[in-house]
Every structure is written in C-alpha cells, then in structure tokens.
Amino acid sequence: MNTFGHLFRITTWGESHGGAVGVVVDGCPPQINLDISAIQFELDRRRPGQSHLTTPRQESDTVEILSGVFEGKTLGTPISMLVWNKDARPAAYEHLKDVYRPSHADFTYQEKYGIRNWQGGGRASARETIGRVAAGAIAKQVLREVSGTETLAYVKQIHTLEAEVDADTVTLENIEASPVRCPDPIVGPKMAERIDQARRDLDSLGGIIESVARNVPVGLGEPVFDKLKADLAKAMMSLPATMGFQIGSGFAGVTMTGSEHNDPFYLEKDDGMERIRTRTNNSGGTQGGISNGENILFQVAFKPTATIGKPQQTVDMHGNEVTLEASGRHDPCVLVRAPAIVEAMAALVLTD
Secondary structure (H helix, E strand, C coil): CCEECCCCEEEEEECCCCCEEEEEEECCCCCCECCHHHHHHHHHHHCCCCCCCCCCCCCCCCEEECCCEECCEECCCCEEEEEECCCCCHHHHHHHCCECCCCCCHHHHHHHHCCCCCCCCHHHCHHHHHHHHHHHHHHHHHHHHHHCCEEEEEEEEECCEECCCCCCCCCHHHHHCCCCCCCCCCHHHHHHHHHHHHHHCCCCCCEEEEEEEECCCCCCCCCCCCCHHHHHHHHHHCCCCEEEEEECCHHHHHHCCHHHHCCCEEEEEECCEEEEEECCCCCCCEECCEECCCCEEEEEEECCCCCCCCCEEEEECCCCEEEECCCCCCCCCHHHHCHHHHHHHHHHHHHC
16 A cells, blocks of 8 residues: 555655655666656655745755665666655644544544554655655656656646646746746746735645646557556545546546547658657547557646644544644645656656
C-alpha cells in the first residue's frame, strides 16, 4: 500500500513531522544519465515557503541519493533518496491529538489502525509527495532519454477563474513564469489575488490542474483492467486532496454526438515520413486503453485545503463537541505546488 508501479516501482516512506521523508525506486534501467540538479529542480517546484500564496513552512527539501547511482549513471539497482525534515514542529499539533479535523484523515486512520500520527497528519500529509516527485524526476529523465516524452502540468482553474491554455504549445518556462503556475497572463494574476484574499479570510480554495504528455509512444497500456487511462486515474486519485479525474473530452463528451466525438484518422506525411494521426483528440491520447501517439491530455480536480483558520464544529476521539480554529501552517490553495506532483505521477505511469 506504500508501493506504486510494477516494472518501474516506487515505495515512499516517512511522516510529515518525522525525521525525514523519502523514496526507493526499483526497476530503473541501468546506464541512464541521471542529472541530480534536475531532481532538485522538481523538488523546489513543490517545496513549501515559495511565496505568500503557499504554506510558510520553510524547508529546503534538499535531496540526498544514497544508492543506485555511480559516476552520474544509474546502476539498475534500487535508488534510495532522502529529504530531511528541517522545519518540523510536532509540538504545534499537541492540542489536536484527540481532535478529528473536518475533512482530514484523522478519523479514518484512527478507525482503521487504532493509532495515528497526529503531528501534521503523518503519512496523510502532502509532504509524502516529496518521494513521488523525486522518483518522478528520475522517470522524466528515463522518458526523455528513451523516447523523448515530456510531461507538463499547470493550473487550469482556481475557484471560478478558468484559464485559456494551449496544451500543444505550452512550455515549462510559461508555467514557471507565473507565481500560481498558470500560463495564462490575464487570468493568472487574478488567481493570485483570489488565493491571497482567501488566505486573508482564513479560508481556502480548490481548482483544476491540467496535464499534457507529448511525444508518447504508441502502444502503452493494456486493453482491459490496466488501461493507460485507468492507471493515470489511479495515480492522480492517489494524491492528497484530489476529488476528480477526466481525460480527453471527459464529462463534456456526454453533450456530444458520436459523429462529433469520434477522432478521424488520417495519414500524415512530413519530409518523407508517414505517420497515422487523428484530426481531433477527444480520446485524450488513448483508445481502447492504449496510447495512440497523440498528446495525452487530462485534468485533475483538487478540493479546497481542509485546514482553514475559520471556526469549525467537530468532535474529539471521545465524542465531545469541539470548536476548532486551526492556527498551523498550511496552503490557502494546494494547486500552486501541485503541477510538479501531477507531472511526476504521469511520468511514473508512462515509464512503468
């Protein structure tokens, strides 16, 4: 239950306010040129304390590689990576150890295991995703070296504000140029203002991350239970705070007719090269559960951050009614840091 993948397999470990968090990657091919700075870059994109729009927890999230790499190349053996928790404050959660916070995993963890780490949520904390991002950064390098595949994600919607983004041409530079990682120059600043207002109101916001994978080989995925879109859905829905997944036309497809929704094939000829393409991409890059060579396009919905400063009614472990006013460090909107996590999970699925 802490392991994801089959051939390219990762196991994450650690708690939010424990000594460290990390991941073991097993099944990485040997002799992949591994750029450690690229792993750190991805971790920097998801780390806390980036701006006033994120949690003020200050962590450098500096990665240490303990095994599986020699002279800049992967060995084909397990790669173990570690990030120390430097700004953990477990004592700040002492008053919450018996309280079930609304929409958190406190109650369900306690009922399932009979014990839980109440210091910041333990394994249920989004800090667990450090291991996913570090492993995903390796997967990205494998994809780039083997097939030239690129995964990108960006903020498509915050609350009721929706951006216009061309998934076929958007670049990492476009995404990172925005403090909210929304490449729409008009809507992005409005999103930042709305997130900041929610922070001042002691509230939180949700939204949608859109992701695209480009230059994906034809033939990835299995035809029945392990469809590529099913694996992507499981990967995304395993992330903290996710509430929905759709690929291609998604739910909008129900308003179309078959003649509108079908993706017609044609033969593309370019500089003497021939390739079968589709004129539209309502399928989102997969058909019959298998990649068809078109861009894989999907969206992931994230709920508003569960921890807010407004008073909320709840109960403690003994059934006593409690008024909770959270004062800890939290994101007013998790989407600002989510693109790197979504990209990582997409890269892990495609590499596997």
